[in-house]
Amino acid sequence: MESKLLLHMNSGKGERSYANNSMLQRKLMIKGKHILEETITRFYSNYSPSCMKVADLGCSVGPNTLLVISNIIDIVDTTCTRLNQEPPTFQFYLNDLFGNDFNTTFKSLPDFYKRLDEDKGHKFGSCFINATPGSFHGRLFPNNSINLFHSANSLHWLSQDPLLEFTKEAESFNKGHCHIVSTSPPAVYQAYLKQFQQDFKFFLKSRSEELVPGGAMVLLFLGKNKTHRRTGWEIISLVLNDMLLEVNNNFFNQLITIGVS
Amino acid sequence: MESKLLLHMNSGKGERSYANNSMLQRKLMIKGKHILEETITRFYSNYSPSCMKVADLGCSVGPNTLLVISNIIDIVDTTCTRLNQEPPTFQFYLNDLFGNDFNTTFKSLPDFYKRLDEDKGHKFGSCFINATPGSFHGRLFPNNSINLFHSANSLHWLSQDPLLEFTKEAESFNKGHCHIVSTSPPAVYQAYLKQFQQDFKFFLKSRSEELVPGGAMVLLFLGKNKTHRRTGWEIISLVLNDMLLEVNNNFFNQLITIGVS
Numbered sequence: 001m002e003s004k005l006l007l008h009m010n011s012g013k014g015e016r017s018y019a020n021n022s023m024l025q026r027k028l029m030i031k032g033k034h035i036l037e038e039t040i041t042r043f044y045s046n047y048s049p050s051c052m053k054v055a056d057l058g059c060s061v062g063p064n065t066l067l068v069i070s071n072i073i074d075i076v077d078t079t080c081t082r083l084n085q086e087p088p089t090f091q092f093y094l095n096d097l098f099g100n101d102f103n104t105t106f107k108s109l110p111d112f113y114k115r116l117d118e119d120k121g122h123k124f125g126s127c128f129i130n131a132t133p134g135s136f137h138g139r140l141f142p143n144n145s146i147n148l149f150h151s152a153n154s155l156h157w158l159s160q161d162p163l164l165e166f167t168k169e170a171e172s173f174n175k176g177h178c179h180i181v182s183t184s185p186p187a188v189y190q191a192y193l194k195q196f197q198q199d200f201k202f203f204l205k206s207r208s209e210e211l212v213p214g215g216a217m218v219l220l221f222l223g224k225n226k227t228h229r230r231t232g233w234e235i236i237s238l239v240l241n242d243m244l245l246e247v248n249n250n251f252f253n254q255l256i257t258i259g260v261s
Numbered sequence: 262m263e264s265k266l267l268l269h270m271n272s273g274k275g276e277r278s279y280a281n282n283s284m285l286q287r288k289l290m291i292k293g294k295h296i297l298e299e300t301i302t303r304f305y306s307n308y309s310p311s312c313m314k315v316a317d318l319g320c321s322v323g324p325n326t327l328l329v330i331s332n333i334i335d336i337v338d339t340t341c342t343r344l345n346q347e348p349p350t351f352q353f354y355l356n357d358l359f360g361n362d363f364n365t366t367f368k369s370l371p372d373f374y375k376r377l378d379e380d381k382g383h384k385f386g387s388c389f390i391n392a393t394p395g396s397f398h399g400r401l402f403p404n405n406s407i408n409l410f411h412s413a414n415s416l417h418w419l420s421q422d423p424l425l426e427f428t429k430e431a432e433s434f435n436k437g438h439c440h441i442v443s444t445s446p447p448a449v450y451q452a453y454l455k456q457f458q459q460d461f462k463f464f465l466k467s468r469s470e471e472l473v474p475g476g477a478m479v480l481l482f483l484g485k486n487k488t489h490r491r492t493g494w495e496i497i498s499l500v501l502n503d504m505l506l507e508v509n510n511n512f513f514n515q516l517i518t519i520g521v522s
Contacts, residue, residue, distance in 0.1 A: 051403040089403045093391065098371055103364045106394040110359055128402055130354065131392040133367040141389055142312040142350045 026064050029152050032220040033071060040075045043148065043216045044083060052076060052088040053147045057136040058154025059094040061101045066112050068150060073127065077120060090127040095140055102131045135159065137202045141210040149207055152220040162195035179237035287325050290413050293481040294332060301336045304477045305344060313337060313349040314408045318397040319415025320355040322362045327373050329411060334388065338381060351388040356401055363392045396420065398463045402471040410468055413481040423456035440498035
């Protein structure tokens with residue numbers, strides 16, 4: 001539970017915040033918007049709920065969080081207009097781990113509601129936004145309670161380090177990387193794959209219980225082919241690993257200082 | 262909307278935080294627990310939902326926030342055992358204004374879930390906790406979506422300063438207080454009463470649309486009799502007013518500095 005509490009994107013709106021460093025994720029969401037459109041159109045061909053309950057899993061913090069909401073409202077509105085139907089009430093659930101900076105997102109909601117009212121003519125009160133903190137590798141909602149699940153750029157996060165089972169050999173095993181790299185031996189690939197399969201199984205099992213019959217799910221995440229080529233991720237992996245070592249060293253230095261004093 | 266964003270209890274867990282200075286509110290909640298018990302017993306005599314949806318309005322931050330949840334789970338569990346029924350799944354919605362420190366509450370949830378599991382034998386997953394930021398003087402949830410509303414020590418907060426209509430005379434009118442005091446003239450009493458009546462009307466109208474038929478509502482808040490006696494609130498009122506004046510003075514001083522440079 002501890003790692004699920006501690007892990008989060010960089011909070012706030014500062015220079016180094018996730019909110020100001022998530023352009024890549026935004027581009028991927030825009031690129032995948034047509035999948036959301038197709039899914040919602042298909043959803044509406046079978047079912048028109050009076051209240052559309054949508055959960056965004058791994059929402060993080062920043063403009064992308066609210067972009068998901070306005071995209072979905074936009075697509076549903078267009079679909080309803082085409083079908084000559086009243087748009088539904090929306091109830092959104094923004095999910096991320098317990099340590100995520102939901103406060104920053106909440107503070108931007110009054111402006112968001114105002115823009116929604118101006119842009120789309122929605123009366124205030126027809127869109128209700130909630131937060132649901134917790135791990136999407138487990139249950140988050142009651143049975144049969146969500147019409148549409150959405151998750152973008154989040155499912156590649158694993159529930160735990162896949163190399164844990166290798167104990168002390170792990171560091172040399174993957175040459176200090178905390179990610180698959182071009183030089184990783186097959187056992188590392190297997191360990192990451194096994195962890196992802198296990199996590200994804202728990203993810204799908206949970207969502208299958210939470211999804212209303214006839215509901216839909218849109219999952220956007222990066223895949224990896226088998227070509228072993230060096231990528232930017234390896235550099236990031238090395239930097240992250242250095243930072244981790246630095247934190248550990250500081251921690252042990254502090255322990256030594258306490259021991260001496 | 263701006264005041265609804267800015268107002269909040271003191272964040273975090275520090276010495277001056279609301280979390281560490283809300284013993285009075287805790288005592289009132291404990292004192293009113295029997296009302297919650299009677300209400301839930303009456304609720305269960307008519308209806309047993311498979312998922313009990315509960316909203317706590319004006320939840321703030323700190324141990325009281327989670328005390329409400331464990332009290333309600335406790336009472337429902339006892340009631341179900343007495344009626345020989347399976348306990349329901351719980352879905353809680355913690356509500357407060359947009360500026361409330363929900364992050365601190367969320368960070369305490371892993372420990373809360375752990376204790377819940379140990380104390381009450383609840384499997385993880387049978388209690389889902391969400392946050393719903395916004396003003397309870399307006400709509401917060403879709404129609405017919407909440408089984409039980411709870412609000413303790415919150416409804417005395419008004420949506421705006423009742424003396425606004427008195428413009429510049431207000432300060433001298435209520436002798437600098439931001440609260441009814443023993444020396445307040447009848448017009449101040451009337452203004453506060455009128456604002457409360459208007460706010461409470463909007464509150465009840467919203468809840469009546471959101472409450473599932475057969476649902477229940479428990480509202481605990483301090484009242485005031487007509488005896489004009491000096492209370493501790495007057496001292497607090499004066500201190501708050503001084504702080505407000507200080508902020509205003511600093512603001513104008515800054516404006517003057519900018520003007521000169």
